[in-house]
Each structure stands twice: as structure tokens, then as C-alpha cells.
Amino acid sequence: MHEMALCEGIIGIVEEEARKRSFAKVNVVCLEIGALSHVAPEAMKFCFEAVAAQTIARGARLEIVETPGRAWCMACSRSVEIKQRYEPCPCCGGYQLQVTGGEEMRVRELEVD
Amino acid sequence: MLDCGANPAGQEIAGMSSERIIQVERDILGKNDRLAADNRARFHADEVLAFNLVSSPGAGKTSLLVRAVSELKDSFPIGVIEGDQQTSNDAERIRATGVAAIQVNTGKGCHLDAAMVGQAYDRLPWLNGGILFIENVGNLVCPAAFDLGEACKIVVFSTTEGEDKPLKYPDMFAAASLMLINKIDLAPVLDFDLARTVEYARRVNPGIEVMTVSARTGEGFSAFYAWIRKRWAKAKRAEMAMQG
Ligand SMILES: Nc1nc2c(ncn2[C@@H]2O[C@H](COP(=O)(O)OP(=O)(O)OP(=O)(O)O)[C@@H](O)[C@H]2O)c(=O)[nH]1
Ligand SMILES: [Mg+2]
Ligand SMILES: [Zn+2]
Numbered sequence: 001m002h003e004m005a006l007c008e009g010i011i012g013i014v015e016e017e018a019r020k021r022s023f024a025k026v027n028v029v030c031l032e033i034g035a036l037s038h039v040a041p042e043a044m045k046f047c048f049e050a051v052a053a054q055t056i057a058r059g060a061r062l063e064i065v066e067t068p069g070r071a072w073c074m075a076c077s078r079s080v081e082i083k084q085r086y087e088p089c090p091c092c093g094g095y096q097l098q099v100t101g102g103e104e105m106r107v108r109e110l111e112v113d
Numbered sequence: 114m115l116d117c118g119a120n121p122a123g124q125e126i127a128g129m130s131s132e133r134i135i136q137v138e139r140d141i142l143g144k145n146d147r148l149a150a151d152n153r154a155r156f157h158a159d160e161v162l163a164f165n166l167v168s169s170p171g172a173g174k175t176s177l178l179v180r181a182v183s184e185l186k187d188s189f190p191i192g193v194i195e196g197d198q199q200t201s202n203d204a205e206r207i208r209a210t211g212v213a214a215i216q217v218n219t220g221k222g223c224h225l226d227a228a229m230v231g232q233a234y235d236r237l238p239w240l241n242g243g244i245l246f247i248e249n250v251g252n253l254v255c256p257a258a259f260d261l262g263e264a265c266k267i268v269v270f271s272t273t274e275g276e277d278k279p280l281k282y283p284d285m286f287a288a289a290s291l292m293l294i295n296k297i298d299l300a301p302v303l304d305f306d307l308a309r310t311v312e313y314a315r316r317v318n319p320g321i322e323v324m325t326v327s328a329r330t331g332e333g334f335s336a337f338y339a340w341i342r343k344r345w346a347k348a349k350r351a352e353m354a355m356q357g
Binding site for chain 1: 131132133134135136137138139140141142143144145221222223224226254255257258259279280283284287313315316317319
């Protein structure tokens, strides 16, 4: 369900870009999705197909680039990579982490005709 | 083929045919974020403190609000926005206390968005210097991503849900400033492990504040009200400092 709302957001962006930069067909939509953003790529692709059906993005392929989760460990005073929000710091095993990256949900590029 | 990492922003590359690549670099929820910023500015102008209450279905958001607004309404102007997929039952429960409530039905949508809240706020009486409670749709996933313009999110978690909810739905617990552990009256029957729940919540959000309450008995509410008054006073001070 979450993916549905996101796909509507994506289509909104594609339609605005189509007006601004005048293109009539979209072949590929490339997304940047952070590892901590809780988006399931498969569900996203499924929803995208449904939401895109009646729009300019009809038939477009969805490509998803996953960016890593990053956090600042207050105990270690350094930036570390995490795969999930509830993971401990890989260095000290503590949970004093402040997420600094991996929450992105962006449309990066479009391949258009 | 599209190489997603290669081109500097803003550059358009002509392909073999009329095919080209357009750099977009826009947040998928950018439109919601802009509307949320508008809401935030309006709340600020009206000196209204807005809370976004989120939880699983049935954790007790409405029960909690019915009690809270009844007991706070003599101290603050209060308005409530109720989000549900269907029915206006929750808004009616609030109105029965004499406090203004607007029901938003999201239909298939599983969360409130900033546009809905902006429209509902238009229909509330002026809350000058007061408090706006927004009860989101019962769902621990989607509402985490949709900023409504609130001062902060309050996650309501009930003792019947299982201690590991914060680990299963980390986004929501990470996004909230306060966790209200509701239905604490049932804790003895359920062998509820409070310490474990708090530990899990702090794993995903080291700074989250925690209070135990019972919307049924009223236990813990005075601490909740003290927390609200503290936030309200802090917002007031920030306001006065800005005005110089
Ligand atoms: N024992 C006990 N029951 C409670 C408490 N708070 C709420 N309930 C019960 O839990 C059920 C759901 O409460 P609601 O207040 O409707 O929960 P909600 O989170 O608003 O539910 P939705 O809006 O449907 O997501 C009702 O049967 C309440 O009577 C509590 O503190 N203790
Ligand atoms: Mg409710
Ligand atoms: Zn560490």
C-alpha cells in the first residue's frame, strides 16, 4: 500500500517533467532508494506497472539503485554502515546510532523519447 | 541501457535515436513535503502545537484522545483531525466531549497526507495558541514517511501487541519523539515485558521518550499532560525569542 502512494508520487514527477522538458514517452524510470527507507523493490515494480498504465509512463521499466544505510555512532565518533535501523554499530556493538543516510527516495533520471 | 550513476546533474545525453536521459533528482515525496511545510508555517502563525498520533489499528489512539481532550480542553483551545479509511466514528467520539473534530476518510489510502491535513485544518475553528491532535490511520508503516507539518509524532503502542514491534516497524519508532505505552492496565494479565519494549524502541531511536498510560483507567495521564505543557511552553518561548 505504501508503494502505491510512492508510485503516484513518481508518476506526478514524471508528468511534470514531461511538461517542462517536452517528451512523449518514457522508457526507463531510475530511482534511488535508501536501504533504510522500507521500500520493497518488488512491490514497487508491481505497483508501478499498475499506476503507470494510464499515464505517460505506461510500459516504462523501473530501475532501482539502492543506496547504503549510514549512521553516526556516538560511542565510536565515526560513521558506519548499517543494513537495518535496529542493527547495532558494527564496531562497538552499541545502539547509540544516529541515521545519516539511506533514507532517500528519489527519482534520479528518466530515459525518454 | 541506462547507467544510473554516470552523468553529471542537469546534463542531457543524446542517444542513438531521439532517446535521451534526463536528470531529475527529485524526492518522490517532495510534493507532500512542500505541503507539510505550508501546514507547519500555518500552525506556527497560529501558535498551534500539532501532534501526529500513529499506531497499529486499535492501539487506543481515539480512547487516549477522548480522555486527553476532555481533561485539557479547559486549558487550551483544542482541535482534532481524525484519519480513517472509512466511517466518522472516531470524530464522533471526540465531538461527544465538546471538542471540535474533522473526520478525513482516506478510502484506499493507508495514511494521512499533508494536503488532507491542510484541508481539514481549514474547517476547524481557529485554535489560536492551542493544540491540534491529528490521529493518523492505524498503520505502522506508511504514516512514518508522510510529514503532515506536525511538531512531532507520538507513537501509541499497546501492551497487547508484542514487545518486538519496535524492531518489526523501526521506521515509525525512529520517527516518533514520544512512545505512549497504552493499555498498561492489562500488563499483569499479559506478562508484558516493559523493559524489553523500551530497550527495543531505544535501539531504533536512542532519544525516544517513553511513558506508560491506560486510556481506560487514566493511569499515567498526568505525566503525559506535563509533557504536553512542557512542549507547549517551549514552543511559546521560541516564539517570544523570535519576536525579540
Ligand atoms: N484495557 C484497555 N483497553 C483499551 C485501552 N485503550 C483503548 N482500549 C480499547 O482498545 C480498543 C481500540 O481502541 P481505540 O481507541 O478505538 O483504538 P484506535 O487506535 O483509535 O483504533 P483505530 O482508530 O481503529 O486504529 C477499544 O476496544 C478500547 O476500548 C486501555 O488503556 N486499556
Ligand atoms: Mg481511532
Ligand atoms: Zn560504535
